[in-house]
Amino acid sequence: MIAALLVLFGVTVLVxxxxxxxxxxxxxxxxxxxxxxxxxxxxxxxxxxxxxxxxWRTGKIPDEDYHELRRRYLEEGAALLRALQEENEAIDGKARVEAVEAAVQARRAQLRRKGS
Known part of the structure; x- marks a missing residue:
């Protein structure tokens, strides 16, 4: 009975x-x-x-509708691209901060070793 419960618990954890x-x-x-x-x-x-x-090329959409829809989609795509680039910059900024912090810690450790 206990073995079955342990197996069930293990399977649950893995899932x-x-x-x-x-x-x-x-x-x-x-x-x-x-x-x-x-x-x-x-x-x-x-x-x-x-x-x-x-x-539009196959003639399913009139020129007026095509140009209006294309303008809307391009604006939406540009806004999404800007948001993605801002997200990348935030991630890159975080990585730079982490790299500087790691360099500071390494320098402190080096100074401690010299001082010892």
Missing amino acids: LAYVLRPLREDRSRGEGPARPALQAQYERVLGMLRDLETD
């Missing part, structure tokens, strides 16, 4: 670890939850632009 793994991986790469969503939206807009172009 939870497997299910929660993507959440841990995102944190380890330094990406916030917004980055994948922004990337997905940006790719969606690019796909809509490609589809719009195809529909």
Whole structure:
């Protein structure tokens, strides 16, 4: 009876670890939850632009509608691209701060060794 409970507990822990793994991986790469969503939206807009172009070239969409929709999609894509770039800059800034902190710690350790 106890062995069965231990096996059940072990299987539960393994399943939870497997299910929660993507959440841990995102944190380890330094990406916030917004980055994948922004990337997905940006790719969606690019796909809509490609589809719009195809529909216009085949005559499914009139010129007036094409130009208006294209302008909207380009504005949305540009806004998403700016947001992605700001996210990258924030991640890069964090990495720079961490690198400086690591260098300071290394220098302190070196000075301590010399002083000893």
